[in-house]
Amino acid sequence: MYTGAFFISLNFMNAVEVLIKYWGHTSFRLKQEEIINSVIAKKDTLALLPTGGGKSICYQVPALLNEGICIVISPLIALMNDQVRFLKSKGIKSVAITSNMHFTEIDTALTNCIYGGIKFLYLSPEKLQNELVRTRINEMNVNLITVDEAHCISEWGHNFRPAFRHINEIREIIPNIPVLALTATATASVIYDIQESLNFKEQNLIQSSFYRSNLSYVVDNVEDKKSRLIKLLDKIKSSVIIYVGSRKAAKETTQFLVENKFSANFYHGGLSAKIREDRQESWTKNQTRIMVATNAFGMGIDKTDVKLVVHIDLPSTIEAYFQEAGRAGRNGETAYAFLLANSNDIRKQEELLSLRYPSIKDIKKCYQDIANYLQIAEGVLPIEPIPFNILKFSERYKSTYLKTFNILKYLEKEELFKISDTMHTPSKLIMNVNNSELYKFQISNKYYDRFIKLLLRSYGNLFNNYVFINELQLAERYNSDVTEVKRLLIKLQQLEIVKYQEQNSNPHLTFIKARKDVESLQLNELKLEKRKEYEKNKLNRISDYINTKKTCRSKILLHYFGEENSETCGVCDVCVIYKRKNIKDKEFLRISNKIKEYLQVKEHSLEEICTLFPNTNEQEITNILNFLFGNDKIGKYGNKYQWIG
Numbered sequence: 001m002y003t004g005a006f007f008i009s010l011n012f013m014n015a016v017e018v019l020i021k022y023w024g025h026t027s028f029r030l031k032q033e034e035i036i037n038s039v040i041a042k043k044d045t046l047a048l049l050p051t052g053g054g055k056s057i058c059y060q061v062p063a064l065l066n067e068g069i070c071i072v073i074s075p076l077i078a079l080m081n082d083q084v085r086f087l088k089s090k091g092i093k094s095v096a097i098t099s100n101m102h103f104t105e106i107d108t109a110l111t112n113c114i115y116g117g118i119k120f121l122y123l124s125p126e127k128l129q130n131e132l133v134r135t136r137i138n139e140m141n142v143n144l145i146t147v148d149e150a151h152c153i154s155e156w157g158h159n160f161r162p163a164f165r166h167i168n169e170i171r172e173i174i175p176n177i178p179v180l181a182l183t184a185t186a187t188a189s190v191i192y193d194i195q196e197s198l199n200f201k202e203q204n205l206i207q208s209s210f211y212r213s214n215l216s217y218v219v220d221n222v223e224d225k226k227s228r229l230i231k232l233l234d235k236i237k238s239s240v241i242i243y244v245g246s247r248k249a250a251k252e253t254t255q256f257l258v259e260n261k262f263s264a265n266f267y268h269g270g271l272s273a274k275i276r277e278d279r280q281e282s283w284t285k286n287q288t289r290i291m292v293a294t295n296a297f298g299m300g301i302d303k304t305d306v307k308l309v310v311h312i313d314l315p316s317t318i319e320a321y322f323q324e325a326g327r328a329g330r331n332g333e334t335a336y337a338f339l340l341a342n343s344n345d346i347r348k349q350e351e352l353l354s355l356r357y358p359s360i361k362d363i364k365k366c367y368q369d370i371a372n373y374l375q376i377a378e379g380v381l382p383i384e385p386i387p388f389n390i391l392k393f394s395e396r397y398k399s400t401y402l403k404t405f406n407i408l409k410y411l412e413k414e415e416l417f418k419i420s421d422t423m424h425t426p427s428k429l430i431m432n433v434n435n436s437e438l439y440k441f442q443i444s445n446k447y448y449d450r451f452i453k454l455l456l457r458s459y460g461n462l463f464n465n466y467v468f469i470n471e472l473q474l475a476e477r478y479n480s481d482v483t484e485v486k487r488l489l490i491k492l493q494q495l496e497i498v499k500y501q502e503q504n505s506n507p508h509l510t511f512i513k514a515r516k517d518v519e520s521l522q523l524n525e526l527k528l529e530k531r532k533e534y535e536k537n538k539l540n541r542i543s544d545y546i547n548t549k550k551t552c553r554s555k556i557l558l559h560y561f562g563e564e565n566s567e568t569c570g571v572c573d574v575c576v577i578y579k580r581k582n583i584k585d586k587e588f589l590r591i592s593n594k595i596k597e598y599l600q601v602k603e604h605s606l607e608e609i610c611t612l613f614p615n616t617n618e619q620e621i622t623n624i625l626n627f628l629f630g631n632d633k634i635g636k637y638g639n640k641y642q643w644i645g
Contacts (some may be wrong), residue, residue: 015040022090029054031208035180036062039144042178044200046150048186048207051326054436055182059146064092068075068143069113070123073167075152076296076511078276079121084392096122096134105521110136125163142177147169147198151319154193168199184326185210185319185379188562209426210322210561214329216571217553218338218630219546220509225312225340226256233262233290234339235635235644238307240290243324245313246296253312264290267297270483274311274476275591288519298324307636311339314349317538317544318560333639334571341546349539355403358410358527366407367398369417376515385508414523418510428466428501429455429489435463441497451488452497454478466501469584494604513548525533548574570623573630590634591624593617599634599643609641 003298015036019025028036031047033055036640040043049055074080087094095109095118113121114136121140127133147153153164159376171179181194195203222228230281233240244250250266257264265279282288284303289298292457309328315321321339329335371391373380374386394404412419431438442449454477459467475485486502491585493500545556554569568575580588594612598604606625610618625641628634633645 015065018064019057020351022060022064022092023057028631029605030059032058035206038204038206039178040065043204044179044195044198044202045074045207046183046186046195046200047511048191048205050208050212051184051323051330055148055184058182059144059180060087061143062119063146066143068141069118070120070144070146071137071140071142071170072120072148073125073128074122074148074434075164075171076123076149077124078280079148080124081277083120084122087157092120093118094120094122097127106130107130110150111139114139122460124576125167128170129163129166133168137170141173145177145179146176147179147181148196149183150188150194151186153197154186154190164374165197168197169628171199173195176314182615185323185561185628186320187560189319193611196446209523209563209566210254210558211554211566211570212326213561213571214334215335215554216334216569216573216576216626218336218573219559220338220340221342221546222340223641224357225342228340229257229310230260231632232308232310233257235629236308237290237635237637239286239303239305240308241297241306241327242290242292242310242312243297243315244292244294248643249295249313250292252381257290257292262290263288264292267291267293269294269296274479278479295320295324298327301327303327306330307333309333309335311337314341314345314542314546315339316558319543321545322557322561334636346539346543346546349542351536352402353532353539355400356368357492357528357535358403358407358530360523362403363407363410363523364518364521366397366399366404367411369393370509371515373397374509376511379514379518381514382511385510388507389416390436390507393424410528415512416516417512419509427469427471427503429459429462430466430499431463432493432496432499438497441495446499447630448488450494453481455498463620466499485603493596509544547550551572554617569617571626576623576626576630581629590629591621592636595624595628596633596643596645599641602638603637603642605640 006064010197015033015414016027030049033047035045035047035058036455039059041393047055047058049058050201059070059072063594072080072083074083077096079586084094084096095112095114097106098107101109110133111120112118116292123133147167153167171177177201177217180196183194183199191205193207220228241244242253243255243520247268247270251269254266265282267276267279271279279288279291280297280301283291286305298320306328308588309325311321315324316482326340349378368395370388373396374382374388390404390408391401393399394401408419410607411417433441454474456462458474459469459635461467469500471482471485471489475482478485489498489502490502541560545553548556550568554573554574555566558566570576570579591613595609598609606618606622608615609625610621614623625634628645629636629641631645633643634641635644636642
């Protein structure tokens, strides 16, 4: 094991000195110091800090204080790359191992982690399952294991990304290294699940309050969400995030906003890394005002001047909503989190839930249909993996793609077969014309010229043999997305310029057990129903939050995360309406009419408005302003109000 002295000088520095040296701060905030001291004491630690609470410092400082390398397990490539860039800018050697790296790149990076003075190694949970990675970790001088966005262990580990449930295996490889788990949201059950899943030696939770006094939570029950959205964007002319439920909705909403003269772009996981990075940077620098995004745009976003977060579609969970809404107002100024809902939203989510968790009867029927479709007799165990087209199967047996996919994942967990799409050969390409013919084509077809030049620069010997290609890498180099690259390749094939063999997108089924008679198929119905009930409860909590008319929304959210004795916020839509009712009608009309006259002439700040009412306290004026804002009478531009109603 390597025990070099790359950062030995830091051993003589305390935590504050490291903070000053690399971050320029003279003191820690919130619970940072307590968390750092716990890690330095080599205690397994679960840290709950609100969004923007400075979680990264909690592992970076103690890792820098000790010789060796810190392994950071993170769910998103973008998060990892952002942190690596930041650390490198501070002169701290760091590396991220991601899915788009070749074997030789991974091998080199891991070698540098052993011998090259790397201080931080970033990995996804899936990469942690790689045998080469596990072997090399055993050779590293590891000082800390950090699990970022640790709530994903509970929220994603059961279904979406099962690798999260196997993170604890790293403790078998390096058993005596402390673990720091970090998250911004976790209920009592998730807190227990995280510590249990990561094999904490003893329970150790350090938590700060999630209360946000400057953030106004508002639920708007509207049928015409687009019209309401336009009004909101006209009222708050600052940086905005709009969350939607699908990639299609992200694109369509952006088109709608652009057509209405708003500066907007969209972001989702299907875009290339380069496009996502460019769009995030444009938004961060205020070159783009509005980002329309799926939940892929969330973790790791650090922009303090967001005044408005709008959810057009229902968030999947209270946890997701709280994190996403919390991206507003991180500079401490007044900000708004709007959730636009109507009578159909919950019903749609219930329908999706039934698709995600089919009945045992449906699962057994699907198993039988798959075996019949693949022509596998009872008692037979196929030796080779079998290609399986989910879409064609679903069409034949009158099911939906989503329902079939979820049943397949369930049957995989029951270890009846394994679903694999990694064994396919990559896409292949060869030129179908010679050099001179291609040149003539480029001259006469300028539209394809830049793309053809990219192909020739990226891959040698295209004229002689089929060459394996990577559409994602091409998309990044072409500053486009994968869909566009594939479209160009298909078009060039239709023009007989190239021969293009796209990677087969169908998974393969590898049967682990011989086909069973469906009646003897033993499935864990209780486990399935428990998971379905768990998800149903989460949906019910969203429904309760939307439909409340009496309880402060901030109190509801804080109660969900275990803060039992929180105060009413005074600024959510429920609180504002309640306070409006407690202001005498004549007094309300007098103040609101005077505000109207004042703001119709010129926009003014809260302080300026308060000078009009020397005998009325500021809080009462604020309540009236919030009420007028919620009823589309005033807008806010920076720190000033303007009459728009």
